[in-house]
Amino acid sequence: MKAAVFLLLLLFATKTYSAEPELREVKRLFEAATHSKDSSDRLLEILSGIGPSSPPLFICYKGAAEMMRCRYGLNPIHKFKRFKKGKALIEAAVKKESHNIEIRFLRFAIQTNLPSFLNYNDDITKDKQFLLSNLKTIKDKKLKDSISKYLSTSNYCSAEEKKGLNT
Template identity: 45%
Template sequence: MKALILLILSIYTIPVNRDLPATAELRSLYYQAASSKTAADELQKLLLMVDGNSRHLLICYKGASEMIQAKYVLSPFTKFRKFKKGKYFIESAIASEPENLEMRFLRYTIQTNLPSFLGYNNWITADKKMLLERIDNIHDKHLKQLVINYLMTSKYTTDKERNNIRK
């Protein structure tokens, strides 16, 4: 009987994954969300369970999702609130894991698409430099292709940098 009680207690005290989304699904929705409110809403819904104890990458995606949601709301106050919340999530995730290339890529894509008056563009150069230096070390083929495609079309990438990417 004691063993049964211990088993039941251990089942209920083991932390569960809480149905956290797969990274591939997040990536797909993230890129669709820039032009689709439906995808933005789906991305936000997938990230509802993400909190401060979640993986840093998920926290970073949650921040990016908040910023994308700002695009689809009308109130300037709500837009700014979502921007600040998103920035907090992104920066706290990257502060915890500054060498994570995917998180730096997320921040780069956000910062290169925000209006300059928001003042959230101070990491563009450093993030781009890191992406360019480490692009060959990206093992995930899908992520690597996303980074390459984005850098090749970014107005922040020089012709010389584009030529180096092609090599």
Template identity: 35%
Template sequence: MKFLIAFISTFCLFILSLELSEVRAAYKEAAHDKTKVEAFNKMLEGVTKNSTVALVAYKGASIALKGKYAETIKDKKEGFFNGVSYIEFAIEKEPNAIEPRFVRIGIQENSPKILKYKDNINEDKLFLLKQYNNISSTDLKKHVKDYILQSKVFTDEEKLTISKQ
């Protein structure tokens, strides 16, 4: 019994010790560098669907990114859609949360057309543009801004508006 309590306590402390700023940075690195995907995935190993929606969305992204580099097409597809299920769960749980929408648009924009996971790009784009000024975390705001400025789904006019803020 003592072991179980110690394990649960350690597990809870691990989840609480995850800093969103570190997770965001790891996500950005993993999205651009195949060698960083495994570390990003391990970072979020203890995250469950009971965690905060931001962490659930990032866990989904980590699984989807890991799936991208699986050996077989079947494993790639299964990994991708398993990861997507976490992202969609986070958005269903809190539809007005910015971070899961930010994660979803990044995954959708960069997913292959064959996977047919691009339906919410415009919705999430409009959501981010509308909510950008309401982002209270300067770290999240910087990540969203950096994403928008390099993204192909945002127009030059939209990028200019965001870059001035």
């Protein structure tokens, strides 16, 4: 009887989480999705279980994946729905973890690649300043290199800001 009560308490006391994809695989597919519809589809597939209670970084990647998927669609109505869904996910992630440099980088990269008529470009300057200010604090070398490389080729960074990336 005690064992049964203990098991019931254990079941109610532990949260169950859906299996999260491996972050390394998400990042690999995200990079490949810029050039491959199959990678874009696979990325959305592995992020399909991500919901509001998931870690904000995964929520942000799901939002970015929704937006990237628009590039391979033909129907403008479906593309706009995906854009709005992606935007809501990215903004939810930023709201939950505004200090997360990778989330801010993803939003910056998305906003600097979208057509201006979508009016999703209000945070470019703020995110750029955040990235430039916090770049030296990044411990993940690959992430740091990716952000530096992106900023160094960005039309949104001045020559002076680009020069500061190399120091």
